[in-house]
Amino acid sequence: MARLTESAAPPSLIVTPAADPTTGDATAASFDRLSSLLERFRVRAHLFHSGPLCGVTHFAAAPGRGFLHVLRRGEMVVTHQPHAGPPERLEVCEPSLLFYPRPLEHYFHNAPAEGSDFTCAALDFEGGASHPLARALPSIVVLPLAAVDGLQQSLDLLFAETDRLRCGHRVLADRLFEVVLLQLLRWLLDHPQQAQMPPGLLTGLADPQLARALTALHDAPAEHWSLAQMAATAGMSRSAFAARFKAAVGETPADYLAHWRLTLAQAHLRTGRSLKSIAGELGYANPSALSRVFAQKLGMPVRAWLAAQDLRP
Structure with a gap:
């Protein structure tokens, strides 16, 4: 579960697992709403970290660069600069996805004894700020892993590649991160009420x-x-x-x-x-x-x- 120490203001999405994670929107569209977008405007993932993080870890903002973090175990505190958009302080208390679709400086705070474990990828959005999905998404999405039906199978494959060194593991891990991202986008489209997305492309596609x-x-x-x-x-x-x-x-x-x-x-x-x-x-x-x-x-x-x-x- 994610906790805020001050009131959260959009554009941010922090999802709690109160709703049944296997229940989607009954009226969800039955045709492909994402492929043409992602074929025209690609998102490339690049694995850069797997394992524990201790102390304060800084993730800088760069044009066209986002992040997808997987908190595999443990707890942590995330902070952002004042007036940057998302909450200044966010406590993440269970395994979760943290998705930054646009450049946004952020910090992870982890005590060495907590044993928090991460797998992290940088995301390059083709077209940078003009990427349609990057424009339409909140500045941060925090989603418990348990909330996304079917995600665990992809994560098992991803962790199998990041936990040991094998031929081609980095390339395969990059592609598996892109699969995880696609599953996250599907979840947002299929749960428009729970997601509480601001008006934009994704709410239209939902x-x-x-x-x-x-x-x-x-x-x-x-x-x-x-x-x-x-x-x-x-x-x-x-x-x-x-x-x-x-x-x-x-x-x-x-x-x-x-x-x-x-x-x-x-x-x-x-x-x-x-x-x-x-x-x-x-x-x-x-x-x-x-x-x-x-x-x-x-x-x-x-x-x-x-x-x-x-x-x-």
């Missing part, structure tokens, strides 16, 4: 009807999507769809589509592609139209954005 429209937008950004087409994909009226979308996702369907297209544009530009080569596949009539929207939404022209990314047009 809604079975909105998820149909969102996955369609993700898979076919070049379509000339109208509000009526989106609503029909969700099986809803236009007014009901627009209202529920805004409440769940935090922006209008049109704004979300524009931001999704620009997120894809940024990803393509990072690989060296030109506006001319990507405008059509993102639903724009010509490069000038994409360039105008880019400048309006991001506050700078493409050339300035490329320079800020240390890229060349």
Whole structure:
């Protein structure tokens, strides 16, 4: 169980195991809501620690870098800088996952006699701050291992690789950490009430009807999507769809589509592609139209954005 020494304010998610961990949302969508996102915007895990931690351990923030910690046994205190977002002090009293999807400095405090044991990975989010899932998640997720049905099998494989040195163990451990991350994301999608996520992409994907429209937008950004087409994909009226979308996702369907297209544009530009080569596949009539929207939404022209990314047009 996680305990706070002061009131927690969003954006943070600290889950207690009060609810039945095997009970998901009865209305959860029955189709794949994550694969297209994670195929377009990958997350890479890199094992960097396995074993006890004693004293104070500092984890620095770096652009595009997150962390996934597994507290295997023991207890600890986690601290964050004042006004950083999550609680300044958090006590973790049982085996848990601690997930930092965005750069956030944090400290683990462990007394040598406690025998706390960890397996930790750094996470590199493709696109950094523009990664759709990194943007949508709370600054920290703390989840008891017992709350995630089926997680133990993946952890058993992960611990088997990290507990002894074998050929390829680091590569395999990295991939197993990515499996654990995917299971965590599934849990968040399947338990929207228990997770109490803030409005955003994940809360939209947790809604079975909105998820149909969102996955369609993700898979076919070049379509000339109208509000009526989106609503029909969700099986809803236009007014009901627009209202529920805004409440769940935090922006209008049109704004979300524009931001999704620009997120894809940024990803393509990072690989060296030109506006001319990507405008059509993102639903724009010509490069000038994409360039105008880019400048309006991001506050700078493409050339300035490329320079800020240390890229060349």
